[in-house]
Amino acid sequence: MRERLIAAFVGLAVVVVALYGIPRAYIVADQAFYSEQRKIERSVALLAALLPDAAVNGHLTEEYLGELIQAGERIEVRDADDVVLAAAGPLLTGHSDDISVTRELDDGSIVTLERSGLTVAASVADAVTPVVILGVGLVLFSALAGFALARLLSRPFQELADTAGQLGNGKFDLEEKHYSVxxxxxxxxxxxxxxxxxxxxxxxxxxxxxxxxxxxxxxxxxxxxxxxxxxxxxxxxxxxxxxxxxxxxxxxxxxxxxxxxxxLARGQRLSDAREVDLGLIATKAAARWERQITADGRDIFTLGGPLPAVINPGPVHQILDVLIENSIAHGAGTIRVVLADAGTHLSLTVSDDGARPVRTNIFTRRVTQGAGEGIGLAVASELAEAIGGHLVLGAEERTTFNLMLPKRELVSAWPR
Missing domain, CATH: 1.10.287 (Helix Hairpins)
Known part of the structure; x- marks a missing residue:
């Protein structure tokens, strides 16, 4: 929000400067150029009054003319036959802003006064510079004002965001704040x-x-x-x-x-972590359900040897019971419980030959009209999160649930 407000203020300032400053800069530039041209015309008028006397007295020399002009100017005096009588100042380079004014004197001679376009352009730039500085200053001032105003306006909403975060973390004794917005x-x-x-x-x-x-x-x-x-x-x-x-x-x-x-219902993280063998836990879980599975004409077995872990074993037992019971009720074929060390975590997979569920919200609590379905997998997922793990549905075509448990340093030495 703060960035958008600052961008809005700066954008508005840029638009205002563009709508007013650019035309104003062109006007100032034209006025400066016109002023330079008027200066040359007045200078020629003054020279027209001085040069006839200088010619009569024999003072019409390059040195004399050089004292009458400024830097960046050139003066030439020609007779009626267009012969140069005297000249002073450097030749012009043909700049687009060159100014040249010619006037005929009373004796028929012609005086030409030129001013270099570079000198004229510098004078125009000097006149336009304050307008440019003012425009840049307005943009910078709008940015600073926008930052201050955006901070002032966004502060209540940042505090409200922090309050909402505290509410999401379970802190309900929130102080009601009053804002002017x-x-x-x-x-x-x-x-x-x-x-x-x-x-x-x-x-x-x-x-x-x-x-x-x-x-x-x-x-x-x-x-x-x-x-x-x-x-x-x-x-x-x-x-x-x-x-x-x-x-x-x-x-x-x-x-x-x-x-x-x-x-878990009280929002407490399950603790009491200790060194256990996930392989032994999986074997016991399979043994608990073996009689019922065999009675249905199906098999269950575990793969993977001893797998040491530092974790609370109670939730792992419950998660395995939920997954195996889910396979009994909704799966088909042999139930496999596979243990593995995945490097970054410990993996405990329960799979069967049934088709993969198509629902994406399989771990979301649901209210059903049946015999309590819709909560078991949700509870299993919450238990996994409570002990620092994660329960996911595999991408395989057959039903596969993967329980990922954290790896922690063992206190005692396990046989390798």
């Missing part, structure tokens, strides 16, 4: 109203997330205690005890996932 004042009022509304909305969502988390933790804790009691019963067969122990681990993972989702 009506448009800026209206925007300030609108931003302040929006910040109050968003603050109330976010507070309600956080309260809802906290209440939902609390309501979920209570039955999860009760279920865990019941399953733990079942594992301690003597009547429980060893095979069932083993399965119950596995279920207890899944319940603990579910409880951790609820806590992490609550932190």
């Amino acid at each position: 009506p448009e800026a004042r209206e925007i300030s009022v609108a931003l302040h109203s929006s910040s109050a509304a968003l603050s109330e909305l976010v507070q309600r969502e956080r309260e809802f997330a906290a209440n939902a988390s609390h309501q979920l933790r209570t039955p999860i804790t009760a279920l865990r205690l019941e399953l733990e009691d079942l594992t301690l019963w003597k009547e429980t067969p060893p095979a069932v005890t083993e399965q119950l122990t596995h279920s207890l681990k899944e319940i603990d993972r579910l409880s951790t996932a609820v806590s992490e989702l609550l932190e």
Whole structure:
């Protein structure tokens, strides 16, 4: 905005200078040339009064004539037969602005006074220079005035932009500012109203997330205690005890996932990063879903050996669950979980033989009429961003999701 205002002021000044200054410069130049011509005519009239006496007294010499002219002028005196009686001054070079005035004297002789075009052009330039300086000065002054005025006018909008940025970063306790510019004042009022509304909305969502988390933790804790009691019963067969122990681990993972989702809902960045093996995480994820996948007549396998990383493993587990579940529900054929070190980042890819989704907003939350579809991939993408990664849909023809995780320096030494 500031640059446009300055350009507008300078452009307006240039137009004004062009419309007034250029014609004025031509007028001044014509007046200066006419003035030079009038000077020559007056000088010739004066010479016509002096030269007859000089000729009678025998003073009509080059030295005498040289004292009567100025620099850049030439004078010639000829008799009635066009014979040069005396002359002084350099010959002219044929400049387009050369001025020449001839006058016949009383004795029939002719006097010619010439002024060099270079001298005339210099006089014209001296007359036009103030107009040019004034025009340049007006343009510079308009640029300075435009800069000052543009800064004054754009300052409220820059402050409003900063306020909008703070609002986007989650700072809702914004101070309402008052401006003399009506448009800026209206925007300030609108931003302040929006910040109050968003603050109330976010507070309600956080309260809802906290209440939902609390309501979920209570039955999860009760279920865990019941399953733990079942594992301690003597009547429980060893095979069932083993399965119950596995279920207890899944319940603990579910409880951790609820806590992490609550932190995400509160706008907190998930921390608790530690050294983990992404290969082991991928293997466990495939094992969790293997029974259901096999029951559908499909296969799942992982590719890639141990892949060390420093990251929070909880969100990675949840992201893999979402991607594998998505492949079960919407994909086809074998599900592949591939791990790789891409150099700049760690790559964890989940793919199947199904056709690539055609929707471009696949990671956008959607409200559907079905059984909760439209939120899983969005949550997975948000979890990836929360741990510093990024979840993207691959460009391959088959469905491929690529989870890109940051590489961080390991504290302990991993086997190579």
